[in-house]
Amino acid sequence: MQRGWFARRSPAERVAMDEMNDAWVKCNGCQQILFARDFERNLKVCPRCGHHHRLSARERIDLLADADTFVERDAEVVSADPLGFPEYADKLSRGRANSGLPEAIVSGVCNLSGIPIVLAVADFAFMGGSMGSAVGEKVARAMEYALEQRLPVVICSTSGGARMQEGLLSLMQMAKTCAAAARLHEAGVPYISVLTDPTMAGVLASYASVGDVVIAEPGALVGFAGQRVAQQAQVVKPPPNFQTAEFQLEHGMVDIVVPRKELKHTLHRILRFFTGG
């Protein structure tokens, strides 16, 4: 019905409609139509229901890093196709096109409210933020650099887990990133892990869970097994908030759930606890 109505519009009218559509967005949480400018200004959090929509890595870096302080590192480390896995090369090109990034995580140094830190941020648009060798390498290098410079580390994860297309090599990135985290742990270099929607499986079961402090964004999907697998395996019925940030908070797996507009300030307060005199 609506389609027919739309089809009757002239091309010029249709362009006008598209522009109008750009001015509006639909909330994934409450399905309400929102004014795009308000939505952007509110950091992609729905002003009506509070649903936190995903941010790109660049958007999150803008949110957390002081203006013009972010200097990217290890941008040249990108995925190869070590197993010659079916369709992987195509998926990598699509990931690059979708995200505008060379790899699923961006890392570097910056100031956060004046405190120098190492910051790494994953991007879901690049193959679901999955961890292959390149992501593992970039996380390990970020942590090693932080250890060398004795800078606190903040990593914002968003990931479906280990990247299937690199097989065992992806699995081993869990051990590799935890190895680097182990050195930070021993040296007393602070590491704050921020779980954003979604943080799952091989990433949650490795570096994302061993932060000195673990923060999650409201409503983020945070869990081990895919929902389908978890429910199939189940004798116990999952609660309605199963595998959300709030569920993990309730079960003692997350320190704080922090709304996006308070994230930078909260990180600053935590960093001051660790590094302040």
Place this chain on the structure above:
Amino acid sequence: MRTVLDFEKPIAELDANIEALKRLTAEQGIDKSEQIAALEQDRERLLREIFRNLTPWDRTLLARHPQRPYTLDYIRAIFDDFIELHGDRQFGDDGAIVGGMAWLNDKPVMVIGQQKGRDLKERQRRNFGMAKPEGYRKALRLMYLAEKFGRPVVTFIDTPAADPGVESESRGISEAIARNLREMMLLRVPIVSVVIGEGGSGGALGIAVADRVLMQEYAIYSVIPPEGCAAILWRDAKRAPEAAEALRLTAHDAQRLGVVDEVVEEPLGGAHRDPLAAAQRVKEALLRHLAPLQKLSVSKLRESRYERYRNLGVWRVAVE
């Protein structure tokens, strides 16, 4: 009930014929030794031929073979004594991970492994070898105990995956695995892991961070089960054999990728055809790898463990 895989059927037929002839000899005193010898030769030739041409999917089925020796079978066959220790001191005792004190040629070692069940009842009790958080926490507790008294750690890997259920999620399955990955990296005593069956993803790795990783010839080690991979790739779990190929999950693949240090040969036809011989080979490999590790200083040991994992992975350097 014995399970016979499709590609094992011709062998099983010969097994049955040989068995029948032997019974005839025993019961009626008819000498059939010539025929038996001929059939045994046939069987050996057939075994060699079949096992030379195994596909990755055949190997997956062998790794999951219901008659394959499990962790406790290896512990009994390899070690002189074993005192099983239970519980994580926080929540409970997980039957999917066993562990305790054992003696390897009179040398005390801490042994830990995932344990599957033989019959329906035991399978349920062991949750099909899928460990819960308390299993990983028990394993870590035993590793700390080994560290405290300077004993090396040996782990046996045989699990389809960590338990994916609501209970495990509620008690922090991800945290339990992640903590083990970090703490095993820092452990001050040698660790040797042996993949004896299914190396199922993070659930396997949760007790498999080691100075040396050994893998039996027909074991598998994978980031995802082939069925799950096929379901994601082609929306068709029945294409698992193709996925098994793509995932490079065989022992020799794992060795080529640098994940595994040594492939431990199995008796002809697989470990289940001669469990004691299989265990003997694992024992020899363990002794061979543990000895040099025990001579290393703690800092050397941990440094080389770090480098071992730090160097895993293949990426490329993009040119602008």
